[in-house]
Amino acid sequence: MELLIGSCTLGLAYAFLALGVFITFRIFRFPDITVDGSFTLGAALLAVLLPAGVPLPLALAAAMIAGALAGTATGLVNTRLGAGALLSGILVMTALYSVNLRIMGPNVPLTGPLTGSAAPGTGTFLLTHLLLAAAAWGLLTLLFRTDLGLALRAGGVNPVMLSALGGRVNVYRVAGVALANGLTALSGALVARYQGFADINMGFGMIVFGLAAVFLGETAAGRRRLPVTLLGVVFGAVLFQALVSLALASGVAPRDLKLLTAIFVLAALLLSRMVRRASDGTGEAGQ
Amino acid sequence: MIDVRGLVKTFGRNGTMIRALDGLDLTVRQGCFVVVAGANGSGKTTLLDTIAGTVPPDAGTVRIGEDDVTGWPVYRRAPLIGRVFQDPCLGTAPGMTVAENLRLAATRGCRRSLRIGVGAAERQHYRDTLAELGLALETRLDTPVGRLSGGQRQALTMLMAVWRTPRVLLLDEHTASLDPGSEARVLDLTRLMAEKRGLTTIAVTHRVDLALALGERTVVLGRGRVVADYDGEARAAMATGELAAKMAGV
Numbered sequence: 001m002e003l004l005i006g007s008c009t010l011g012l013a014y015a016f017l018a019l020g021v022f023i024t025f026r027i028f029r030f031p032d033i034t035v036d037g038s039f040t041l042g043a044a045l046l047a048v049l050l051p052a053g054v055p056l057p058l059a060l061a062a063a064m065i066a067g068a069l070a071g072t073a074t075g076l077v078n079t080r081l082g083a084g085a086l087l088s089g090i091l092v093m094t095a096l097y098s099v100n101l102r103i104m105g106p107n108v109p110l111t112g113p114l115t116g117s118a119a120p121g122t123g124t125f126l127l128t129h130l131l132l133a134a135a136a137w138g139l140l141t142l143l144f145r146t147d148l149g150l151a152l153r154a155g156g157v158n159p160v161m162l163s164a165l166g167g168r169v170n171v172y173r174v175a176g177v178a179l180a181n182g183l184t185a186l187s188g189a190l191v192a193r194y195q196g197f198a199d200i201n202m203g204f205g206m207i208v209f210g211l212a213a214v215f216l217g218e219t220a221a222g223r224r225r226l227p228v229t230l231l232g233v234v235f236g237a238v239l240f241q242a243l244v245s246l247a248l249a250s251g252v253a254p255r256d257l258k259l260l261t262a263i264f265v266l267a268a269l270l271l272s273r274m275v276r277r278a279s280d281g282t283g284e285a286g287q
Numbered sequence: 288m289i290d291v292r293g294l295v296k297t298f299g300r301n302g303t304m305i306r307a308l309d310g311l312d313l314t315v316r317q318g319c320f321v322v323v324a325g326a327n328g329s330g331k332t333t334l335l336d337t338i339a340g341t342v343p344p345d346a347g348t349v350r351i352g353e354d355d356v357t358g359w360p361v362y363r364r365a366p367l368i369g370r371v372f373q374d375p376c377l378g379t380a381p382g383m384t385v386a387e388n389l390r391l392a393a394t395r396g397c398r399r400s401l402r403i404g405v406g407a408a409e410r411q412h413y414r415d416t417l418a419e420l421g422l423a424l425e426t427r428l429d430t431p432v433g434r435l436s437g438g439q440r441q442a443l444t445m446l447m448a449v450w451r452t453p454r455v456l457l458l459d460e461h462t463a464s465l466d467p468g469s470e471a472r473v474l475d476l477t478r479l480m481a482e483k484r485g486l487t488t489i490a491v492t493h494r495v496d497l498a499l500a501l502g503e504r505t506v507v508l509g510r511g512r513v514v515a516d517y518d519g520e521a522r523a524a525m526a527t528g529e530l531a532a533k534m535a536g537v
Contacts, residue, residue, distance in 0.1 A: 147390070147399040154380040154391055161378055164339070165447075166365030166396035 005122055007245040011238030012129035013194055014209060016136060016187035018217065018237040019230065020180035021210030023140075026218075028156040028176045033089035033207050034074045035184045037096025038067040040203035042185030043192035044104040050193075051110070060189050067185020068178040070096055075174030100200055107199040110192065125194055132190070133234055136183065141227040152176055153226075184210075205258055208265050213237035215268035219275045240264065289315040289338065289455055289487060294347035296333050296511075307333040308344065309511035317352075320481050320488040320502030324495070326534050330511040331491035335457045338489070340364045351454055366396030369448030369486075371441070371461040378444030381433030385424055385443065388432050389413050392447035420446070420476065438469025442476055449480045456481065458490035462497075474501070495527045495534065507533050 017039060024032040042063035049059040070092055078088040120128075143149045154162045155172040163169050184206070192198040213236035220239075221232025247260055296308040307330045315321050325331050336342035338349055340361040348357045351367050372378050379388050390404040410428060417425035422442050424435075432440060441461060448456060458477065462470040478501075481488045492498055498505050504518035507530070515533050517525055 142403075143401075145403055145405070146401045147394050147404045148401055150383070150387055150391055150404045151394075151399045153383060153387075157380040157382055158377070160372075161380060162391070163341075163361045164365060164368075164370050164378075165391055165394075166362045167399070168362050 002122075003245055003249055004242070005126060007242035008238055009122060009126045009129055010191065010194060010245075011241030012126070012133045012234070013190035014187055014213065014241055015129075015133045015234040015237040016183045016190065017206055017210045018213035018233045019136060019140065020183035020187070021207065022214045022217070022230070022233045023176055023180040023183070025211065025214060026156075027144075027153055028173055028180075030078075030085045030156070030173065030177060031089070032071075032074060032085060032177055032180065034070055034092045034096070034177070034181055035207050035210060036203045036205070037093035037100070038070045038181040038184045038203075039188035039191075039206045040100045040198070040200060041070055041096055041103075042067050042188030043198035043202055044100045044108075044188075044200075045185075046189035046192050047104050047108045047110055047198035056193070060186060063189035064182045064186045067188075068182035070185070071178035071181025072174055074181070075177040078177075079170035079173055097200070104198055104200070107197060109197045129190060129194075137227075137230055137234060140230055144226055205261060208261055209237075209240065212240045212261070212265040212268050215265065215272040216240055219268070219272040222275065240268075288317045288350075288352055289313070289489065290348075290350040291334070291338065292348045292350075294334070294337055294349070295345045296330075296337060296342060297345055306511055308337065308347075311347070311508075311512055313506060313513060315487055315489060315504075317487055318485040319504060320486075320490070321504045321506055322498045322502045323489055323491045323506045323508055324493065324498035324530070324534055325491075325508035326493060326536070329508040329534075331493070331508055332459055333511075334508070335370070335459050335489065335491060338455070339368055339370055339457060362396075366451070367454045368457060369395075369453035369455070370457040371444050371448050371459065373460040373463050375437045375440040375444060375464065378447065379432045379440055382431050384429050384431055385417075385435075386410060386413055386428040388443065388447060389450065392450040395451050416446075420479075422446075422472075422476075436469065438465050438472060441465060441469070441473050445473060445476050445480065449484060449486065452484050452486070454487060456486045456488040458488065460492055461490070463492075477501070493534070495531045498530060498534075499525060499527060505530070509534070509536050 017035065020035060024030045045063045045066055046059050049062055050056065074088045074092040077083050077091055078085055083091065144153060151162060151167045152172050152175065155167055155169045159169040188203065214233055216239050217232035217234070217236025218229060220235055221229045243264060244257065244261065248254065252260055291311060291313050294308045294311040297304050297306045311330065311334065323331050323334065333342060337344045340356070340359055344357070348355055350356065356364050356367070380391070386405045386409070390409060413428060414425045422439065424439060424443065432443065435443065462473050465473060480486065488502065490501055499522065505522055506513055507515040
């Protein structure tokens with residue numbers, strides 16, 4: 001039971017990362033690996049702001065804004081300087097490594113009010129993450145139903161069409177990558193808060209985690225409408241974290257975790273393809 | 288009215304320079320439907336691209352009405368221009384529903400806000416409009432466009448291009464990838480829209496029959512220039528073989 005609650009709590013924190021990866025990969029078709037840096041950025045900011053007496057909501061907001069700025073940088077390198085999506089992400093992710101070291105050093109335990117023995121119980125964490133994930137799902141669902149949201153989605157699927165309809169494709173792309181990295185940084189901050197520390201390497205491989213959650217979520221949601229797919233992605237993050245926790249609990253050495261993660265992702269991808277082939281839909285993923 | 292003057296565009300391909308447009312001049316008066324015909328490589332699509340703004344000319348000017356739009360980016364020209372591409376996939380967002388695609392068209396050239404895009408009023412309006420056109424799409428508002436047939440999709444693209452009446456309609460071999468039945472339906476819709484709304488229209492084609500059957504004027508391009516221009520009685524008397532010879536440069 002403890003394993004299940006822990007997996008749900010951590011999985012819901014990772015759900016923000018998964019939603020961010022879904023937005024860049026599926027909606028914008030933008031393979032963004034900035035998330036490995038922006039995840040740590042969120043954690044680092046929370047780890048230095050909380051001990052400095054900044055209230056938790058403000059620290060979370062600061063993490064999100066910083067992540068959005070990192071995403072904006074990636075988007076601008078891509079759209080203004082003409083670098084490819086992958087290169088843009090690599091450049092900003094590399095720069096963020098130094099930024100994160102500057103912010104917190106190699107690692108930092110969380111201190112200050114509501115940390116250590118005064119930290120809230122697992123139930124409180126679970127409830128908080130659940131409410132935040134529900135709010136994120138609701139807001140994203142609403143956003144993608146607005147005129148702006150429709151244009152954001154169209155810009156990813158068919159930039160030629162959107163441009164012909166008067167949409168500024170590059171502006172939308174930067175906004176989308178910023179939103180995705182803001183969510184990712186929020187995820188990093190929540191994970192750091194839950195684990196009680198932030199580490200410079202905690203973002204390493206997060207893109208793979210996010211992709212796994214997206215594949216699992218899409219498979220679970222099937223070819224349904226966007227709100228259901230978004231919910232599926234949240235579920236995918238929780239499920240993937242549960243699988244990781246289960247593996248660790250069954251004796252897999254932590255050093256093998258990344259290998260296991262890669263295998264999980266591959267399995268999720270294959271499963272997702274099999275389900276897709278079996279379905280009769282032709283719609284785009286994530287729409 | 289469209290007025291292009293001295294358009295020049297050169298592309299470099301495999302080390303050779305190809306002049307797609309070579310000082311092309313063309314004026315289309317307000318409300319006129321012109322078919323631009325020519326063989327492959329005659330500059331038809333490049334002409335549309337320079338008018339739409341997706342390809343900047345090396346020299347020359349493009350005017351739409353009173354506006355010199357030569358230096359305008361695509362998004363700025365969008366309120367003035369509706370375009371239907373050859374590939375039905377290019378004109379719509381496949382994973383989004385019919386209603387969502389129509390909403391995108393309804394906000395063409397407008398600032399996209401945080402207002403809910405497809406509300407009850409919009410849905411009713413789309414349903415009524417589609418029912419009037421007989422496209423059998425009024426019951427499929429929630430269907431992802433990717434699930435429509437090529438003909439339905441191109442008809443939807445056509446409708447989207449003129450939803451907010453543009454000053455200019457550009458048709459880029461828009462029936463080339465359709466089966467004969469779908470082509471006939473899309474051409475009927477094209478005529479209906481162009482006439483009903485009095486649109487200044489340029490359609491490009493390499494098909495001789497369409498070059499004479501559509502619109503009221505036929506302009507033949509060859510090597511990036513206008514080589515022939517027919518309207519009125521001269522066009523009505525034109526035989527397809529004669530036009531084919533002109534297009535082939537014989």
